[in-house]
Amino acid sequence: MKNRIKALFAYNSLMIALSFGIVSCGVQEVFTKDESEDMNDENFDKRKDERDAQFLVNAAEIHMEEIGLAKLAQQKGTTSPIKELGRTIEQTHQNALDELTTLAKRKKITIPNTITDQGDESYRSLNEKAGDDFNESYAKLMIEKHEDAISVYEKGSKKSRDKQIREWANSTLTVLRQNLSAAKTCTEQFEKN
Numbered sequence: 001m002k003n004r005i006k007a008l009f010a011y012n013s014l015m016i017a018l019s020f021g022i023v024s025c026g027v028q029e030v031f032t033k034d035e036s037e038d039m040n041d042e043n044f045d046k047r048k049d050e051r052d053a054q055f056l057v058n059a060a061e062i063h064m065e066e067i068g069l070a071k072l073a074q075q076k077g078t079t080s081p082i083k084e085l086g087r088t089i090e091q092t093h094q095n096a097l098d099e100l101t102t103l104a105k106r107k108k109i110t111i112p113n114t115i116t117d118q119g120d121e122s123y124r125s126l127n128e129k130a131g132d133d134f135n136e137s138y139a140k141l142m143i144e145k146h147e148d149a150i151s152v153y154e155k156g157s158k159k160s161r162d163k164q165i166r167e168w169a170n171s172t173l174t175v176l177r178q179n180l181s182a183a184k185t186c187t188e189q190f191e192k193n
Contacts, residue, residue, distance in 0.1 A: 052165050053109045055156035056100060059172075060111040062149045063097035065119035066090075069145075072127060073138045081186050082135045088182060089142065092175045103168055136190045142183035150176050 066089055073086030104111045115123075122141070129137050153176060157169035 049161075052107070052156075052160050052162050055152070055160060055165065055169070056104050056107075056109050056111050058152050059100055059156070059169075060097065060104075060113070061116055061119065062145075062152065063093045063100065064112070064115050065122060066093040066145060066149075067097065068115060068119065068123050069126060069138070069141065072123060076127070076130065076134050077138065078131055079135055081189060082138060085139065085142065085182055085186055089179055092179060096172050096175065099168060099172075103164065107162065107165070132190075136187070139183050139186035139190065143180060143187060146176055146180035146183060150180065 070086040070088075070090035070093065074083050074090070077083040077086055100111065122145075126134070126137060126141060150173065153169050153173045157166050157173060160166045160169065
């Protein structure tokens with residue numbers, strides 16, 4: 001019961017922080033994914049520019065969701081490999097989100113800074129699990145989420161017309177593939193037991 005209360009408190013804290021878009025230098029305006037897409041549609045006349053903006057919007061969504069799930073794994077995971085996977089994923093996705101935020105500002109692209117309903121649902125669903133069921137579900141979810149993210153990034157790295165966006169996507173792909181490999185290793189450990 002204590003762990004569930006702690007997880008619920010941590011989840012609520014994360015949602016509040018993401019909802020208010022708190023950053024180290026103050027409070028910024030809050031943008032949902034839909035609002036970000038609408039603002040970018042207004043700002044970019046060319047379809048290619050809109051495609052780059054949409055890629056960055058999707059990337060932000062991916063990173064915010066992964067950060068929330070990784071924090072949950074660090075709290076509810078019951079094995080060292082799951083807790084370590086959570087730490088690694090939180091760190092790598094936070095770094096990628098920080099780089100993405102800087103890149104988006106340079107390109108004058110609006111990205112969301114609140115988690116989507118889909119990301120919120122993934123968190124709630126995983127949070128209902130406990131023990132080995134949680135550990136195994138988290139590792140499998142990370143495989144699924146990272147395979148999806150790699151697909152998004154591969155398209156972005158090939159189809160973006162902006163050199164800086166392509167380079168950033170390619171460098172982030174390396175980290176996403178490492179995270180995928182780590183998640184697969186965790187899943188293999190569960191299958192052996």
